[in-house]
Amino acid sequence: MDILFIWDGGDTDRWAKALSETLGDVRFHVYPNVGDKTKIDYALVWLPPLGELKTYPYLKGIFSIGAGASHILRDPDLPESVPVVRLVDNTSVHDMWLYACHWILHYHRHFDLYQTHQSARTWDRQKVLTPGQRKVGVLGLGAIGGYIAQNAAKMGFNTIGWSRTQKEIDGVTCMNGDEGLNSVLRQSDILINMLPATPQTCGLLNRERLAMMPKGASLINMGRGDILDNAALIAALDSGALNGATLDVFDVEPLPQDNAFWSHPKVKVTPHAAGPTNEASAPHQIASDILRLEHGKIPSHAVNPNAGY
Secondary structure (H helix, E strand, C coil): CEEEEECCCCCHHHHHHHHHHHHCCCEEEECCCCCCHHHCCEEEECCCCCCCHHHCCCCCEEEECCCCCHHHHCCCCCCCCCCEECCCCHHHHHHHHHHHHHHHHHHHCCHHHHHHHHHHCCCCCCCCCCHHHCEEEEECCCHHHHHHHHHHHHCCCEEEEECCCCCCECCEEEECHHHHHHHHHHHCCEEEECCCCCCCCCCCECHHHHCCCCCCEEEEECCCHHHECHHHHHHHHHHCCEEEEEECCCCCCCCCCCCHHHCCCCEEECCCCCCCCCCCCHHHHHHHHHHHHHCCCCCCCECCCCCCC
């Protein structure tokens, strides 16, 4: 079996060894040193060059090395008959929850305000609400968003969520449709965005929708950067309509040096680090889906190109 690997950030030796442990004899080709493209069976990629994947005539599957698939689907020349599979790895999913948990508590317990107080040497203890008095909203209730919502509920937070199709999650009030989206926005003291990048979600959190959120609410964006109207967010923060924002994803990455988010006092920036690909567990998850394809089965996390996820 011949596997193509396109990712600048990966430990190629580690991936090759891990895949061989599950798949047996694997010939590992690290882009751009590919060799004979007609021999490539599967591609493991992150941000593959546009038009590159169509040059492998016998490709059987394209696997994302991260949770999202928009970096693959952005290619207008993507081979239509080849399944695209996203990575849903339990280790990375739990890491995403830990990231969300940190920032939920950051805003819930006023740590953002205490940081400002420390700089001003101000001793001003804030009133503490119980988790049940705090509404946490999650946009996107897929494998990761659903896990985050469920765990927030287990911590006692009054948790609500929205998805394109109706979901059922223990302890979470789930909504769908336009009215459901508006309802979640209007109620969320802390809003976590986990939506994928699709034509329908691009610019979803615009000026009008951010204005629906309760005064003093906070936003955590862990989904995709192009869902958020950056200028509208800064305006909402500057006016005091929103209390703060934690941003892990951006419409341009790496975030340009002159971007206002770097220095804004109410914005926390992290470098797309909420759920890094775990190189100990991810190769085995991908290998299991390669075996499913080899046996004529549908991969566990096949992407619907029309839906974008």
